[in-house]
Every structure is written in C-alpha cells, then in structure tokens.
Amino acid sequence: MKLTDHEKALADGTHGPAKAKAIDLLMRYGEALGAERLVETNNVAGAFNASTPSVRELVKKGFDAVYSELNLDSAEVVPIPKMVANTCQLITGIDNDNWRIQGIPEDLAVQQKAAEKHFGGLGINMFATCTPYQVGNVPVKGEHCAWMESSAVIYCNSVLGARTNTEGKESTGAAALTGRIPYWGYHIPENRRGTHLVHVDVEVDDIMDWGLLGYWLGEIVQEDVPVLTGKMKQPSLIKLKHFGAAAASSGGVEMYHVPGVTPEARTVEEAFGGNKPVETLRYGPAERKIAYDNLNCATERKVDFVMLGCPHNAIEQVWLIASMVEGKKISPDTQLWVHTPRALREVAERNGYVKMITDAGGVVMSDTCPAISRHAPKGTRVIATDSAKQAHYLPAILGLPVWFGTVQNCVDAALTGRWNGGLQ
Amino acid sequence: MSTDVKANDKIILHGRKVVGGVAEGEALVTTDTISGWGGINEREGTVIERRHQLRGQSFAGKVLVFPGAKGSSGYSAYFHMTRLNGVNPKAMIFVKMTTKAALGAVVTRAPAITELDQDPLTVIETGDWVKVDADNGIVEVTKRAKTVEAAE
Numbered sequence: 001m002k003l004t005d006h007e008k009a010l011a012d013g014t015h016g017p018a019k020a021k022a023i024d025l026l027m028r029y030g031e032a033l034g035a036e037r038l039v040e041t042n043n044v045a046g047a048f049n050a051s052t053p054s055v056r057e058l059v060k061k062g063f064d065a066v067y068s069e070l071n072l073d074s075a076e077v078v079p080i081p082k083m084v085a086n087t088c089q090l091i092t093g094i095d096n097d098n099w100r101i102q103g104i105p106e107d108l109a110v111q112q113k114a115a116e117k118h119f120g121g122l123g124i125n126m127f128a129t130c131t132p133y134q135v136g137n138v139p140v141k142g143e144h145c146a147w148m149e150s151s152a153v154i155y156c157n158s159v160l161g162a163r164t165n166t167e168g169k170e171s172t173g174a175a176a177l178t179g180r181i182p183y184w185g186y187h188i189p190e191n192r193r194g195t196h197l198v199h200v201d202v203e204v205d206d207i208m209d210w211g212l213l214g215y216w217l218g219e220i221v222q223e224d225v226p227v228l229t230g231k232m233k234q235p236s237l238i239k240l241k242h243f244g245a246a247a248a249s250s251g252g253v254e255m256y257h258v259p260g261v262t263p264e265a266r267t268v269e270e271a272f273g274g275n276k277p278v279e280t281l282r283y284g285p286a287e288r289k290i291a292y293d294n295l296n297c298a299t300e301r302k303v304d305f306v307m308l309g310c311p312h313n314a315i316e317q318v319w320l321i322a323s324m325v326e327g328k329k330i331s332p333d334t335q336l337w338v339h340t341p342r343a344l345r346e347v348a349e350r351n352g353y354v355k356m357i358t359d360a361g362g363v364v365m366s367d368t369c370p371a372i373s374r375h376a377p378k379g380t381r382v383i384a385t386d387s388a389k390q391a392h393y394l395p396a397i398l399g400l401p402v403w404f405g406t407v408q409n410c411v412d413a414a415l416t417g418r419w420n421g422g423l424q
Numbered sequence: 425m426s427t428d429v430k431a432n433d434k435i436i437l438h439g440r441k442v443v444g445g446v447a448e449g450e451a452l453v454t455t456d457t458i459s460g461w462g463g464i465n466e467r468e469g470t471v472i473e474r475r476h477q478l479r480g481q482s483f484a485g486k487v488l489v490f491p492g493a494k495g496s497s498g499y500s501a502y503f504h505m506t507r508l509n510g511v512n513p514k515a516m517i518f519v520k521m522t523t524k525a526a527l528g529a530v531v532t533r534a535p536a537i538t539e540l541d542q543d544p545l546t547v548i549e550t551g552d553w554v555k556v557d558a559d560n561g562i563v564e565v566t567k568r569a570k571t572v573e574a575a576e
Contacts, residue, residue, distance in 0.1 A: 168500030
C-alpha cells in the first residue's frame, strides 16, 4: 500500500508505539482487502468498552492491554494515548443503571464503569447506542467515516450519504488513533452504485413491513447494492432504521438506494450510475410471507419477555409505547423492556414517558440490548419483539424462540402474556 | 466432477493471499455465508446460526471454506476471540471479499486466501485434505478417498 509521509512516520514509531501498532493493523487489513491506500477520517464509531465476561482476564492487565489486544490486534501491551479522530462508543453489554434487572454480575457492571471512565478520558464519547445518528453524530454527505454496527453503517451510507464500510473493533481502534482507514469499498464512489433493481409490489408503510422487506432483501442480495422502487410510502428515520437493520442481519447490505428519497439517487438511473442491474427482483405477498415465516420461530403463544427498541428507539417510539401502556398493567408473568439511547432516555424521563412505562410494570433500558448483552429476564422461554434484527439473532444467541410483529402486537403480548399477532 | 477424482489425486487452485503463512488440515465447507457475532460461539468455535448448514459444527483446527462474511460488525472481534480461545480455523478460503471477511482473517492470524481460479465451494468438499500456502497463493486439495466417504 502507498503511505503518505505522515503515515510512514506513524508506522516507524515517531508518534509512539500505539500509533505504530495502529498503522501496522491498517496496513495488514488494507493489504488483505487489496486497498491501494488509506483515507483520512475524523468520524469513528467503535466498540471500546470492556463489558463482556471474556474480557475479564485482559482487564486484570489494565485497560491499555484491553485496547492493545482487542482494538489494535496487538498482544504486546502499548500505552494508549488520546484519540486523534472524533470517536464514539456504540452499544455496550450493560445498562449502567439497570444491570441488576438484566442479571449482570456486579463485577462486570463495575468493570464497564471503570472502562468508561478510562476510555472517556481518552476522548471516546460514551453515546452507548447502536444509533449514534440519533444522538448527535450525524455525518454529512461525502464524509469519510469508520463505523462499526451494521445497522448504523447501512444508515450512514444510504440515508445520510456519508461513506463507511462495516468496520470492526480492531479497525475502528486503529482509525481512532490515526485518523486513517483503508480507501476501499464504499469510500470509492463507483462502488456505491446500484447492482439489483427491486420492484416492491405490495404496499410498504408501517415499521413491521419495512422490517419484512429488509429481511427478505438482505437474504437475496447479500452484500450487494439494491435499488428499490414501487409501492413504498414516504419513509422516516424510524422506518429506514428498521429496514436497514433487517437487511444487514439476513445479509450484509451496507448500501441501498430509494430513488427520490435517499441522497445519492434522485432517479433509478442515477442510482445505477451506468451500471446494468445484475438482477431484477420482485417483492410481493409471497416474498413478504417468506420473510414473516423466517422471522417467527416460536410456536408457544405464552410470552414471557417483550423486547422493544432494536435499533434503539427514537423518542417518538418511546412515546408511542408509553401511550399504549398508560394506565394499564402488564401481565405479571411477562416482562417488558424498552430500549432507547441514554441521551433520549433523559428526554423520555423529563417528559414522563419513563414513568408511564415503569408504572405499567415495564423497564426503560439504555446502553444495551438483549442480543448484545446475551441477557433476557431469568426464566424466559418465549420472546416477542418488533425488531427483525432481534428476531434474527436472539434464537442463535439465547437459544430461545421468538415472535416477530408490530409494536401493537408486542405491547398486547406484554399486557396479556399471550401472542396474538399474525400476518395481516 | 468430484466423482471422477480418485483418492489422493491432487487439485491445485491459485488465488490471492489475504493473510500469509502455510497451514493444512481437513476442510469444512459451507455455501452459506457466516456471521461472527450472533453466528458463532467463540468459546467452542461452532456455528450457532439457526438456519445455517454448519449449525452445531466446529471449525476449530479445520480449513474453513466459505463464501464470505455477513451480518454484524462484530465479525472480526468474534473470530479474534476464537484465536484467543484456541478454537480458530487453521486456515480460511473464501470467495467474496468484504471488510468483515478481510479484517476477520487478519485478526484470526491464520493463512487465508481468496480470488481463486476455480470455485473452491464446488472443488473442495468437507473432509478433503487441504493445504493452504497463502504466501504463494496456492491451495492444494487432496480428495478424501471415496471408500472412506461411502463408509461414513
């Protein structure tokens, strides 16, 4: 790979051992990709927290050891200086306030807080959410980013028109210390053009339908770039947040275009930018049913746990749930957890939404989700969720069956303890 | 075509180095893409995804032959942990280059190869003996004896 003079200086240790390790990782990674050079970035979203059981042993050696091994792929422990690029922490495994309800051992909760204090002091902003774009990190069109979190990456590329690949813990760790990431994939304009044309033949409007469309689409196109036309109503942040998370779970979609909606495609022609579609796909009632059936693996209608807020809920979603449960009580046999970024939880608290949900017997969580934490309420046998992403991952991560449906289906399940959803 | 191959015949494929080094072992082949986070158990080196061909099978010590990576950005971190836990694949052969697949291979630190001149997912079958010489971009496949296959 071609390096600039500054990058060579970083590599030879002139700026300290951590940055040399960071450039070494970026070079190994760039060469593996076949990248010709690095590109400057000043927007990094990564995973720096020490909140999992497997990190316990490393934490004993200190947080420099944690960052060296897990964020720089360096067994040699190097002292970690302050971040060079603007950097934020994505979702973590532990809710700093509700960790007891999650069932997290106390030592891990203490460990996460200590890690946050340490890494916060190095300039890593503790947003602690999978949706940094909801709480102040909103990159502009064309901005080169180094983001993890597949649901955030697809949003960043497609909805905001900023440029990132799906980075990992090690590459974001290296990018934060150097302000560099391989110039490859979606950093390069030609790679952002559409590959597949998708005709949506059924109306797609509510959140569940956006989730079903995304889940079906991801499995078909995998990591290609679909261009969607047809009977979709004007989407919102919330709907595209769900759609992207679903497409990035069943497949590896990092970029899509909805001509007339997303910023790099005023028209279908512009979305393809001269590319010929490699395939034309149709999404109709049969495809919608396939996605629904693939997401619903539960058979037992008694529901113990209702999970809402993946990707983390917008404030409007918290308000909607609060309105649905206001003055009611959830079933004594069922637990309801609602997830939203901590910054938005502050607003929800101020507005009284948190009280409305907790008075009904629910919990408003931040910083985490059941898939990341690998924790559901003790004794959970059946889960219900409005998130295609959680419905995809929870059966594998927790080994539990899941119902997938609308927010209303899920709130009804929380109130009655039974699943009465279904495909309308 | 594999039925015409006699046991111990060698097939040579040429590709591009992703991570250098040489390793050999038994192949574990899937035509499904793999998720790291939420798709594998990093303590056992097993695939856990619900509708995956390899669900319940371990790639620890095997030459993992697969189309590529999918899903969460935690892919590399989970393969990284399989190495720290000693249950990583011995080598990787994959088809589709993505950032997840590349970074995952880099931090697994096992020889890895891509862009092969024949489709590894059809040429290589689970149980074949595969030598990956990533430094020279060479994959050497020794077909498993058919009598052995029939006996299994």
